[in-house]
Amino acid sequence: MEIWQGLAKAVELIMNGDQALGTIVALSLKVSGIALLFSTMLGIPLGIMLGFSRFIGRRLVIALLYTGMGFPPVVVGLFVYMLISRSGPLGRLGSPLIPSLFTPEAMIIAQTIISFPLIAGFTMAAVMGVDPQLRQQVMALGATRWQGAWTVLAEARVGVLVSIVAGFGSVISEIGAVQMVGGNIENYTRVLTTAIVLETNKGRFSLAMALGVVLLALSFVANVVMLRLQGRTLDE
Amino acid sequence: MSEPIYQLRGLAKTYGDHCVVDVPELDIQKGEIFCVVGPSGAGKSTLLRLLNFLEPPTRGTIRFHGRDYGPLDQVPLEHRRKVTTVFQRSMLLNRTVWANVNYGLWLRGDRSSGALVDEALDQVGLKHVARQHARTLSGGELQRVALARAMVIKPDVLLLDEPTANLDPYNVGLIEDIVRKLNLDHGTTVVLVTHNVFQAKRLAHRVALLLECEIVEVAEVHKFFESSDNPRTGAFVRGEIVY
Numbered sequence: 001m002e003i004w005q006g007l008a009k010a011v012e013l014i015m016n017g018d019q020a021l022g023t024i025v026a027l028s029l030k031v032s033g034i035a036l037l038f039s040t041m042l043g044i045p046l047g048i049m050l051g052f053s054r055f056i057g058r059r060l061v062i063a064l065l066y067t068g069m070g071f072p073p074v075v076v077g078l079f080v081y082m083l084i085s086r087s088g089p090l091g092r093l094g095s096p097l098i099p100s101l102f103t104p105e106a107m108i109i110a111q112t113i114i115s116f117p118l119i120a121g122f123t124m125a126a127v128m129g130v131d132p133q134l135r136q137q138v139m140a141l142g143a144t145r146w147q148g149a150w151t152v153l154a155e156a157r158v159g160v161l162v163s164i165v166a167g168f169g170s171v172i173s174e175i176g177a178v179q180m181v182g183g184n185i186e187n188y189t190r191v192l193t194t195a196i197v198l199e200t201n202k203g204r205f206s207l208a209m210a211l212g213v214v215l216l217a218l219s220f221v222a223n224v225v226m227l228r229l230q231g232r233t234l235d236e
Numbered sequence: 237m238s239e240p241i242y243q244l245r246g247l248a249k250t251y252g253d254h255c256v257v258d259v260p261e262l263d264i265q266k267g268e269i270f271c272v273v274g275p276s277g278a279g280k281s282t283l284l285r286l287l288n289f290l291e292p293p294t295r296g297t298i299r300f301h302g303r304d305y306g307p308l309d310q311v312p313l314e315h316r317r318k319v320t321t322v323f324q325r326s327m328l329l330n331r332t333v334w335a336n337v338n339y340g341l342w343l344r345g346d347r348s349s350g351a352l353v354d355e356a357l358d359q360v361g362l363k364h365v366a367r368q369h370a371r372t373l374s375g376g377e378l379q380r381v382a383l384a385r386a387m388v389i390k391p392d393v394l395l396l397d398e399p400t401a402n403l404d405p406y407n408v409g410l411i412e413d414i415v416r417k418l419n420l421d422h423g424t425t426v427v428l429v430t431h432n433v434f435q436a437k438r439l440a441h442r443v444a445l446l447l448e449c450e451i452v453e454v455a456e457v458h459k460f461f462e463s464s465d466n467p468r469t470g471a472f473v474r475g476e477i478v479y
């Protein structure tokens with residue numbers, strides 16, 4: 001298999017809007033998008049709280065967060081697997097609220113756990129990066145506590161956006177966890193990364209490469225957005 | 237100038253067991269320009285933070301608009317908003333000049349035409365940079381924007397913490413003129429902290445010398461500089477207290 005031939009076919013598949021390809025891309029975006037929504041909803045408030053206030057146990061939470069930021073996704077996969085598998089502590093409850101293994105919902109849980117420490121950590125750093133005297137100045141101009149907090153957050157806005165982009169980058173390209181808890185079921189839990197592995201193993205390089213190109217493009221776009229935002233913080 | 241706007245009684249602030257401000261009694265009069273001079277670390281900035289109600293005192297009270305505020309009292313927003321501070325570092329928000337000056341009005345829910353903002357920018361001679369981003373300004377311009385941002389909310393008291401340190405003589409002159417005019421036209425009470433005894437001489441009605449957390453003398457500006465009986469004031473004015 002020539003690499004250029006494969007690439008040409010890959011581009012053809014993308015251009016023609018190949019249906020198998022489309023399903024996989026859509027599912028990837030859906031799973032990672034929803035996971036990102038959850039991790040943003042958890043991570044940003046946590047990051048703000050850690051950045052703003054001093055409370056007992058704060059350092060421990062930060063240490064856990066940093067650990068979470070560097071956690072191997074495959075371990076998160078294992079952890080979620082153990083929790084929700086039918087004999088696991090949550091799976092055993094049989095509650096309709098707990099998703100079963102090998103479903104998109106299970107993948108969403110894993111990806112949420114993977115990305116939220118990143119979002120919380122980056123948000124915290126952004127909030128802490130705002131000059132403490134600015135808070136004092138804002139209060140001196142007559143802000144209420146809430147207005148003060150809002151203004152500091154607005155000052156940290158670029159850093160907060162960067163945290164979301166970083167979270168997206170971490171889940172869209174992740175494979176270990178989605179493979180374990182999603183199971184790579186066609187048209188159901190097969191996402192970009194797991195599909196690439198499978199198609200490569202089957203020798204269907206052109207589809208694998210097409211998927212690879214899409215994944216690369218998504219990561220690239222995420223990184224360009226992040227760099228542009230970070231560039232703005234540096235300029236500003 | 238007879239009615240006090242602030243009455244400090246037994247006021248003290250300590251960090252740990254380190255006394256930073258200790259003022260048994262001091263009145264600041266409505267409409268005066270009151271300068272606080274003193275060496276670094278004397279507690280000048282801390283005194284301003286207390287006057288702006290940014291921190292509670294450790295002991296004693298500040299009487300302001302008919303109420304005594306002590307260590308445990310919550311100062312109502314309405315009173316807090318009658319005072320503001322311009323710091324040595326301008327601390328502008330990452331927004332346009334116009335948005336910065338509008339900020340205090342925005343906090344107060346004032347969504348009116350913005351004529352006040354234009355007027356304040358005009359007073360500091362910076363109407364032409366209104367649409368620019370704050371980060372594009374020079375040091376002197378930044379500080380004038382900070383002053384406009386404080387003036388626009390028409391405070392009863394304007395606290396200035398070394399507002400012209402590190403500025404060129406031209407901008408120092410501009411800022412002093414603006415402060416003087418604000419005080420004359422609106423009767424705004426000004427409490428100015430400065431390292432610069434000449435600035436105190438130029439602007440103040442009364443001057444206080446703060447040394448190691450205590451006010452050692454308060455006097456009319458002429459008396460302070462020309463005929464103080466206090467040997468430490470004399471030494472400070474002659475530049476003999478080294479800092």
Ligand SMILES: Nc1ncnc2c1ncn2[C@@H]1O[C@H](COP(=O)(O)OP(=O)(O)OP(=O)(O)O)[C@@H](O)[C@H]1O
Nearest residue numbers: 251255256274275276277278279280281282283431
């Ligand atoms: N938040 C704080 N915690 C502990 N100590 C503080 C705090 N703020 C000020 N201090 C101490 O209080 C003393 C007075 O500080 P302050 O900033 O009021 O001095 P200053 O007269 O304004 O000095 P400068 O002219 O250098 O600005 C200093 O010794 C400082 O270290």
Ligand SMILES: [Mg+2]
Nearest residue numbers: 280281282397
């Ligand atoms: Mg100071």
